[in-house]
Amino acid sequence: MVDIPLLQVQNLTIANSTQNNESLVEGVSFSLSAGQRLGLIGKSGCGKSLTCHAITGALRAPLTTSSGSIRFQGQDLLAMPFAEKQRIRGTGIFCIFQSPGSALHPSLTIATQLLETAGNVSLFGQDAQQTISQALEAVSLPQHCLKQYPNALSGGMKQRVMMAMALILKPTVLIADEPTTGLDVITEHETLEALNVVQQETGSALLFVSHDLRIVRQTCTSVLVMDAGQLVDACDLNQPIAPDCHHATAEITRAMERLQL
Amino acid sequence: MKQFVFKRTLSGIPTLFGMTLIGFLIIGLTPGDPIEMELRRLGVSFTAEQVEALRVEYGLDKPLIQRYFIWLLDLFRLDLGTSIASGRPVLELFKEHLPITATLSVLAFVSSLALSLVLGTVTAVSQRTSVSTSLYVLTMFLVSVPSFWLALFLLAVFALGLGWFNLLQFGNAQDLILPVITLTLGNAAVMSRLVRERIIAVMSEDYIRLAITKGLSRRAILGRHVFKSILPPLITNWAISFGSLLGGSVIIENIFNLPGLGQLALQAIAERDFAILQAYLLFMGLVFFLANFAADLTNHWLMPQLKEDDHGVR
Amino acid sequence: MAYVDSAKSIPLSRATSLFRGKTTFLLGSLFLSCFIILAIGGEAFAPNPPNQIDLLHRLSAPSLTYPLGTDHLGRCILSRLMTGTALSLGTALTTAGLILAIALPVGLLSALCKGWVDAVLMRIADIFLAFPMLVFALAIIGYLGASLTSAVIGVALAWWPGLARLVRTLTLEAASKEYVLASRQCGQKPLNIIAKHILPQILPPLLVVLSLEMAGLLLVLSSLSFLGLGAQPPAAEWGAMLNEARPFFAERPSVVLAPGIVIILAVLSFNLVGEGIRFQLDKRKPYRW
Numbered sequence: 001m002v003d004i005p006l007l008q009v010q011n012l013t014i015a016n017s018t019q020n021n022e023s024l025v026e027g028v029s030f031s032l033s034a035g036q037r038l039g040l041i042g043k044s045g046c047g048k049s050l051t052c053h054a055i056t057g058a059l060r061a062p063l064t065t066s067s068g069s070i071r072f073q074g075q076d077l078l079a080m081p082f083a084e085k086q087r088i089r090g091t092g093i094f095c096i097f098q099s100p101g102s103a104l105h106p107s108l109t110i111a112t113q114l115l116e117t118a119g120n121v122s123l124f125g126q127d128a129q130q131t132i133s134q135a136l137e138a139v140s141l142p143q144h145c146l147k148q149y150p151n152a153l154s155g156g157m158k159q160r161v162m163m164a165m166a167l168i169l170k171p172t173v174l175i176a177d178e179p180t181t182g183l184d185v186i187t188e189h190e191t192l193e194a195l196n197v198v199q200q201e202t203g204s205a206l207l208f209v210s211h212d213l214r215i216v217r218q219t220c221t222s223v224l225v226m227d228a229g230q231l232v233d234a235c236d237l238n239q240p241i242a243p244d245c246h247h248a249t250a251e252i253t254r255a256m257e258r259l260q261l
Numbered sequence: 262m263k264q265f266v267f268k269r270t271l272s273g274i275p276t277l278f279g280m281t282l283i284g285f286l287i288i289g290l291t292p293g294d295p296i297e298m299e300l301r302r303l304g305v306s307f308t309a310e311q312v313e314a315l316r317v318e319y320g321l322d323k324p325l326i327q328r329y330f331i332w333l334l335d336l337f338r339l340d341l342g343t344s345i346a347s348g349r350p351v352l353e354l355f356k357e358h359l360p361i362t363a364t365l366s367v368l369a370f371v372s373s374l375a376l377s378l379v380l381g382t383v384t385a386v387s388q389r390t391s392v393s394t395s396l397y398v399l400t401m402f403l404v405s406v407p408s409f410w411l412a413l414f415l416l417a418v419f420a421l422g423l424g425w426f427n428l429l430q431f432g433n434a435q436d437l438i439l440p441v442i443t444l445t446l447g448n449a450a451v452m453s454r455l456v457r458e459r460i461i462a463v464m465s466e467d468y469i470r471l472a473i474t475k476g477l478s479r480r481a482i483l484g485r486h487v488f489k490s491i492l493p494p495l496i497t498n499w500a501i502s503f504g505s506l507l508g509g510s511v512i513i514e515n516i517f518n519l520p521g522l523g524q525l526a527l528q529a530i531a532e533r534d535f536a537i538l539q540a541y542l543l544f545m546g547l548v549f550f551l552a553n554f555a556a557d558l559t560n561h562w563l564m565p566q567l568k569e570d571d572h573g574v575r
Numbered sequence: 576m577a578y579v580d581s582a583k584s585i586p587l588s589r590a591t592s593l594f595r596g597k598t599t600f601l602l603g604s605l606f607l608s609c610f611i612i613l614a615i616g617g618e619a620f621a622p623n624p625p626n627q628i629d630l631l632h633r634l635s636a637p638s639l640t641y642p643l644g645t646d647h648l649g650r651c652i653l654s655r656l657m658t659g660t661a662l663s664l665g666t667a668l669t670t671a672g673l674i675l676a677i678a679l680p681v682g683l684l685s686a687l688c689k690g691w692v693d694a695v696l697m698r699i700a701d702i703f704l705a706f707p708m709l710v711f712a713l714a715i716i717g718y719l720g721a722s723l724t725s726a727v728i729g730v731a732l733a734w735w736p737g738l739a740r741l742v743r744t745l746t747l748e749a750a751s752k753e754y755v756l757a758s759r760q761c762g763q764k765p766l767n768i769i770a771k772h773i774l775p776q777i778l779p780p781l782l783v784v785l786s787l788e789m790a791g792l793l794l795v796l797s798s799l800s801f802l803g804l805g806a807q808p809p810a811a812e813w814g815a816m817l818n819e820a821r822p823f824f825a826e827r828p829s830v831v832l833a834p835g836i837v838i839i840l841a842v843l844s845f846n847l848v849g850e851g852i853r854f855q856l857d858k859r860k861p862y863r864w
Contacts, residue, residue: 508709
């Protein structure tokens, strides 16, 4: 079977257009095929999140993708007119961002935010209600959350609301950008469980971004390592890390081992 | 909601009380004797006894505190006193002059509200197009133009040049068009800059990124997510804008020669007719107070989950 | 938002940001320095004595002797505008100073004393804020009688509460900084702490705000003069010049044109400088469409 990658990032470069086009991410290439779970790790500030933002199309103003391509099912996202990009967002590619605290709209109820998500996959009325309550159940959130505003929920609950959104949207590619940042260990575990549920239910390909190899190990089979804006290494997590790996990989592995002692 | 109304009303009472105090002091501490001054102004010869009699008639012989409470009681009975210059009750004069000012302010308020939302949204959302840049430059220019000059300019073009309007006389409703346009343009420019500012602030939030990532349409993002967030501070600001319209109408009434409350007040300043001035200050204060009150209630009604002090700018 | 992709958009966005940031600031500063030069040496540059009456050349068109024409008394409009700069800008500056003189102590006291002092002072500020600004200024002017001094006092009294609230907020923020707390624990005298630690923190943002308010002050003061409630003729204040020119507006609209444009330029230059500073300080990066 010929493996057609769902998402193919080629030579992606992200630059700051106001500061002499200084590159923050340079020449990143990787691909993701259907059902694959790929990890992306690296130190803070190495450009992992920027890569995610570029894929979802939510780069902030002075940053631009100055070269390269991002292909989703063969179509280049960067050259696409707005209406088509909007169609792919959500159902094609969806991203669960870090810092759940500020990710939900503070003055819309959870119900409203989930309903509009359902509306995006053409679910309305009774169907939407049903899908939403199923999704809440799957991520083990109580139904009364629907009537509440985000400020009444804890960080872990907010993150699970995001998971519920993913469940409703059933994206082809799901990106999780450090979904456990700022959560305590128990909540972290619950969140990862929920993410597992989501992935099993939707069959999405998963790109899991983290700085923590332990967590990545729980969810992914292979992992890419980024350092200083470049992709430096790729490892299979089923095998022991090779001794001749890149120093960034070695650094992360050593750090993890020290923590486990 | 009921509780909020009650609390907000209760906290407004000291303010209202303080407002009446300030309003009263403007008469109570008048430098010089208003009666003597008025008699001098009219060129009437008078004796000390006559002045004293008038002082008793107007209740000016009593101590300040007593006068304040008498005055306050009269105020509750809507007795605003008598204009010294014309000898007519202030309330009567107000009833005559109010319609023009009310029409002018309300029309200008509604139209500048609509215009500012459009201008602010366009300049905030499409930052790099030539349309939005030129609109932005236009608002920058309009906030720098004094309203009286804008009025004269519009008069020069549309009344003197094109002859579409009467020059400086008030006859029918049509003569309100230019005044309303003048007030609207200046006010809308100021308001639109805040709309723009708020939209940019909200568009930088993480939850907008989520809305984009979810694949919502532009209309949904702008109409639901952005608008819902900018509304509370905007409503608070709209009340303040209404206040500045009430003040700004003085200038416009003066230029277009409209017989409104502003003209009445200006005349009162010239004639040192303090009863009118006092009533004008209190009335405008009360309207402004009610506008702020309404804004707070609307905000509370729209988003009960926000705490009182969360409704931004003041 | 949208993928910020095409190569074309980069130079364009650069041009816009340049226009919005430095150029705005520079343009504003350029205008402003012209006005400051005029304010200092206006009389020396003026082609004619500003109050020289020439009834033979009433309301005349621009000529070599009178570059912007003459007003209803045959006075040179250009000379009057130039000499009026000092008065017009000076009045606004004085008002700003007066506002700061009220707002700074009130805000500092309110933030540092807390408790009932804070409650009372802010309640008073609330009462002043409860009136529309211009209406309140009008009432004060009515009480004091129309003159430039009462206009300045009226505007300052109507304007201070907003700034006092800002001072209070800034001070509360400054006083909660770790090093201020530390110096308090070291037993420094309160006045010392205010002078050494709090004022240096709150003055820069305060002055930026105040320079932005200058635009508004210029507008209000010239409006009052225009209504005949501020500077009185024959003073060459810009608003007052417009007021004097009003009856001759229908006869020769150009008599109101020049003073109006000068006011607009002055207000615009303050707004441009303020906008430039704000743009430079703006760290937000909105998602784009």
